[in-house]
Amino acid sequence: MPLRIGRDTIGLPEGVYITEAVGVAGSKEKNGPLGECFDVAFNDDTLNMKTWEKAESEMQSTAVRTLLKKAGFVPDDIDVIFAGDLLNQCMASSYGLRSLGIPLMEQFGACSTMAQTMCAAAVFTASGASSRAVAVTSSHFCTAERQFRMPLDYGGQRTPTAQWTVTGAGAALISNNISPVRINALTVGRIVDLKIKDATNMGAAMAPAAADTITRFLRDTNTKPSGYDLILTGDLGRLGSELLAELMRRSGYDITGVHNDCGVMIYSPDAKDVNCGGSGCGCSASVLCSHIMQRLRSGDLHNILFVATGALMSPTASFQGESIPSIAHLVHITSVS
């Protein structure tokens, strides 16, 4: 049974494992530093579909189907799937997972969605409400640009603080099937909004949410950053990562040398137009479910905090002069490899 630790943290019993995981990526990501790690990487980001949205749906579907195949399961073996994406009405999940026939609870946490789906799947599994749950998210550069920013055809210029939405997906099978990689604890995020209104500077909007969640977890568990091999944020990017380190320092925690960010890791610093790094819920999902899972399994990492961060921005809200509410969910993962 899960047990509450301190004010805000949910401790999980032995028996909640990341049994298998799959990372899927697009062409730009394939050519990045982690390119070799992805289970599936596409050379053509259209995935031979007629629209970008259909391409993203197909990518999310590919992530889940590859996961099931890798784990030796069929859709009927899965009790529930927690899925989400950045598109209005979680379109990539609804259409991508439609044909699977698996009970579905769609989640929205913007770029924090992978950690949110894992939190839900972990509690369902820990409680016996499910014995096998899938957590999956995706994002696609071309769907995100036109929905949140500008049609691609405009060729709009990018500001130095902008990030590049990752074309990618990650899917994890969370179950009570014993595996070396275990989910130990969760901290559900709360909205933090320090009134940033610049939608091209999401790292700055999200860093305070990451700091809030990490600080609450460390306080609840009475641990320090140095006790972890890695504190992995989702997509703060280069600027947001600097801000997080500063905010944590002000709270009395030094994360230097322990922190890394999926948005910083996924592209080379000199990759064209990525500026501050990658973003999108497919960013942290694809990096966690490939590169990081491989390091957890190989024994290279034993004790990590996965903290996906989300800017719950809406173009409609921005048009109405609103600031960007942000959130970060934390998943504490350990490995006995």
Place this chain on the structure above:
Amino acid sequence: MPLRIGRDTIGLPEGVYITEAVGVAGSKEKNGPLGECFDVAFNDDTLNMKTWEKAESEMQSTAVRTLLKKAGFVPDDIDVIFAGDLLNQCMASSYGLRSLGIPLMEQFGACSTMAQTMCAAAVFTASGASSRAVAVTSSHFCTAERQFRMPLDYGGQRTPTAQWTVTGAGAALISNNISPVRINALTVGRIVDLKIKDATNMGAAMAPAAADTITRFLRDTNTKPSGYDLILTGDLGRLGSELLAELMRRSGYDITGVHNDCGVMIYSPDAKDVNCGGSGCGCSASVLCSHIMQRLRSGDLHNILFVATGALMSPTASFQGESIPSIAHLVHITSVS
């Protein structure tokens, strides 16, 4: 601990209660047959806000604040809130709940969202991951019209099968504080898509999803419709309700006399322009959390199935020629009053 019943149903132990609930509604709903039941009803659907979206955010916020007040709690007493709405990026939830500081997991299930948030809150509570969770959803006629259909100013005509998005919200406190009203079991829905493409006939799109979920629950629990005081669907409307009865009959179940639909109940049949009835996630949320909760508490109802239905449609998908994937989640509620 939750226990799986049959293939798809989650049985909950004693100890998961709907401790308190609040229904909030707009002016058209206030003037309907259930007008007297709502905890808060607004005469002015702008709620004195500058935009419809801000009005819906305020309405959702009002639902949660009224709930906490009624139950004698402050935001800090709540472990987690599961919230959602129909707006892109769950805008009403993000902005409406921003100032509460409660850990938040946003859910998207279109009009099925109230049942989905209750499923999540019930499993978290049953497992000990939370001791007090809030489930809340809202919808607003004016935000939904312009996002999903046409700007209000166009004065577009409505088809006979169209439904009217309810301006309303419902919030429920789900906790281990003993109460006469208990959540007994859950069935998480899966996507059913029979290729309906008419976004003005959502009842027809959603009825098969409701039939699928109800049938799976009845099969898992080896019960019959006549064993329940009420099978309450979310917003199938008049046409969708007829279709559901027919689909259930074909599966060997007679729901005549046991079934009712929040979308049918909330407006008078002769109310202007509502045509097939109400819709929106605020429809089932506001009816369940007011009128139905009062009947459960008074001993008028003892054993009901709450089955909120959602059309996971996206305008972008419709423009691309896609059909409407639908889903329905079921919450089995009993009362010892």
